[in-house]
Amino acid sequence: MKKRNRELHNQINTIFTSKRTELEKIAAAFHAITQDQISHSNREQELLLAMGDKNGLVKEQIKMSTLEYAVSIFDECYQRATGKSYPAKEQDNE
Numbered sequence: 609m610k611k612r613n614r615e616l617h618n619q620i621n622t623i624f625t626s627k628r629t630e631l632e633k634i635a636a637a638f639h640a641i642t643q644d645q646i647s648h649s650n651r652e653q654e655l656l657l658a659m660g661d662k663n664g665l666v667k668e669q670i671k672m673s674t675l676e677y678a679v680s681i682f683d684e685c686y687q688r689a690t691g692k693s694y695p696a697k698e699q700d701n702e
Contacts, residue, residue, distance in 0.1 A: 616644050635686055635694055642679050646672055 623636045649672040656665040683694050 612644070612648070616640065631686075631690065632695070635682070638682055639679070639694070642675055646675050649675065 619640050620637050623640065624633050626633065626636075628636065649668055653665060653668045653672070656668055686694050
């Protein structure tokens with residue numbers, strides 16, 4: 609298993625064994641996974657830019673924008689379901 613995958617896997621396990629509510633666990637895991645993918649996409653965009661691959665760069669930018677939009681949809685649903693905004697990122701590691 610790659611180091612990045614192992615770290616994410618451990619983070620997800622920690623989230624699901626925490627004393628959070630089930631909804632908070634789902635939200636934290638969703639945010640951990642999407643943030644990992646967004647970080648990966650940022651690194652990929654830097655590489656594609658350095659390589660001069662404009663088509664690949666546009667594709668990666670669209671992918672990242674789609675992920676960010678999905679996060680905003682999830683956060684809106686979380687707020688409507690709970691009446692509060694999703695917790696701050698530092699709480700994701702509890």
